Amino acid sequence: MTHDLKDRFESEQHLTGTWVSIGHPTVAEVTASVGFDFVLIDTEHTTISLETLENMVRAVEAAPGDTEVVVRVPWNDHVRLKRVLDIGVGGVMIPMISSREEAESLVEAVRYPPEGIRGVASGRATGYGRNFEEYVGNAGDSLFTIVQIETESGLANVDEIASLDGVDSLFVGPADLSASLGVFGELESDAFEDAVGSVVGAGDDQGLPVGTLTTDPDDVEDRLAQGFDYLIVGKDTATLAAADRAALRTYEQAAESVTGTPTQSD
Secondary structure, three states: OOOOHHHHHHHOOOOEEEEEOOOOHHHHHHHHHOOOOEEEEEOOOOOOOHHHHHHHHHHHHHOOOOOEEEEEOOOOOHHHHHHHHOOOOOEEEEOOOOOHHHHHHHHHHHOOOOOOOOOOOOOHHHOOOOOHHHHHHHHHHHOEEEEEEOOHHHHHOHHHHHOOOOOOEEEEOHHHHHHHOOOOOOOOOHHHHHHHHHHHHHHHHHOOOEEEEEOOHHHHHHHHHOOOOEEEEEEHHHHHHHHHHHHHHHHHHHHHHHHOOOOOOO
16 A cells, blocks of 8 residues: 555645545445545544444545545544554544644654654554555655644644644634634635635645635635635535435426426425
């Protein structure tokens, strides 16, 4: 398993991911086959277990192309991070980073000694020991570490967070950040726009890519215009629901056109 997501973020512009929250390898494999640069598997707000996550990572790797996996962990927890990293992933996203101290704790958790405290083991990430020394030697430089800015404290401390060696990207969590600012879902409000400007500015100052999530493809241009460097476009559950609604509307319109009778759902 080779991961070059971090290198690609350093050398390319406007990489694109998508969000996976349905805990099944088939969903991960089909999504990866589309050609996104990465899929974000969410284990913060889902019931996805470590065993399921491991199989979803395998499914992404089995898909054609070079799509990589980023895993959002439930919290800035050293034990959970260690177990996810041992599966072998290209990156991790950590929610609710609100201070430099929390970011320092995160960086410590994802690095092996002497720079950090990550426990050393010959699991899947090392090819079950085949690439043990090589992996341990390179893991700190190859893992792409994304911190989410989604609280007022995180916003106030974003410059210090962004300046920390080991933080590779900032990510605006639109739902939580807008909620913390008292403008939940009002992504065009002045308060939210100003917050985005602060995060994007902090990233620009440190040369860090800044991303966010949009579940509606119609919002992509607006998000890029705000200065985001990359987007996670779409979410599996939202995409599924939208496609189902479109299929239902198509059927209803066709049935009414042919029969002249509105369908029952009308």
